[in-house]
Amino acid sequence: MLPTHLIYDWDNTLVDAWPGVTAAMNAAFAAFAMPEWTVADTRARARRSLTEAFPPLFGPDWPRARDIFHAAYQARHTETLRPLQGSAALLAGFPATRQAVVSNKTGRFLRAEAAHLGWSGHFTTLIGAGDAAADKPDPAPIRLALARLGATAGPEVWYVGDTALDMQAARAAGVTAVLLGDAAHDGGVDRAAPDRHFPDAAFLLRVLTGAQGGACPGGTGC
Numbered sequence: 001m002l003p004t005h006l007i008y009d010w011d012n013t014l015v016d017a018w019p020g021v022t023a024a025m026n027a028a029f030a031a032f033a034m035p036e037w038t039v040a041d042t043r044a045r046a047r048r049s050l051t052e053a054f055p056p057l058f059g060p061d062w063p064r065a066r067d068i069f070h071a072a073y074q075a076r077h078t079e080t081l082r083p084l085q086g087s088a089a090l091l092a093g094f095p096a097t098r099q100a101v102v103s104n105k106t107g108r109f110l111r112a113e114a115a116h117l118g119w120s121g122h123f124t125t126l127i128g129a130g131d132a133a134a135d136k137p138d139p140a141p142i143r144l145a146l147a148r149l150g151a152t153a154g155p156e157v158w159y160v161g162d163t164a165l166d167m168q169a170a171r172a173a174g175v176t177a178v179l180l181g182d183a184a185h186d187g188g189v190d191r192a193a194p195d196r197h198f199p200d201a202a203f204l205l206r207v208l209t210g211a212q213g214g215a216c217p218g219g220t221g222c
Contacts, residue, residue, distance in 0.1 A: 043068075089201070
């Protein structure tokens with residue numbers, strides 16, 4: 001079954017924003033005299049929204065760390081933002097009325113990045129952390145996206161992400177959990193346990209447009 005609607009994660013699904021996220025994290029760590037992260041550390045550890053991730057990291061003073069992160073990220077995040085290969089073509093290949101984004105990135109940053117890339121018009125809605133009653137893996141933001149799309153939960157709606165948390169959120173919302181990439185930064189495909197799996201955006205686009213003829217490359221399980 002091909003999808004009627006596509007809802008995407010953002011970071012490491014459609015874009016590479018890790019250098020900017022890492023620099024902002026390190027600004028917060030420096031203020032707390034904590035060791036820095038590398039980009040690889042960020043890719044492996046950044047999953048949840050700041051309101052969930054920062055209290056265990058920074059303790060009761062976590063709001064100060066959040067404010068430092070936000071200031072550092074806002075200063076430079078569009079400078080280091082890069083679309084992942086094939087993402088632009090994928091988004092252009094499906095109607096905006098049937099596409100949305102649900103991310104754990106703060107909503108205002110998410111929408112600023114989409115505007116910077118000229119992608120805002122590809123989506124009916126872009127939902128970030130703080131925009132719904134709860135953040136992923138809670139199903140609330142995906143359900144909000146469905147409401148704004150005028151769609152109902154079911155296997156014909158695909159949520160496309162890159163981590164096990166994304167797959168968990170999709171299943172909780174009652175939509176098809178689709179993994180893009182190999183999830184090597186998150187324990188691999190088996191840990192993610194997706195309903196469907198595609199190696200990259202270009203392959204997903206070929207499947208959506210019928211060009212792939214239904215064949216899957218060895219080991220992808222799509």
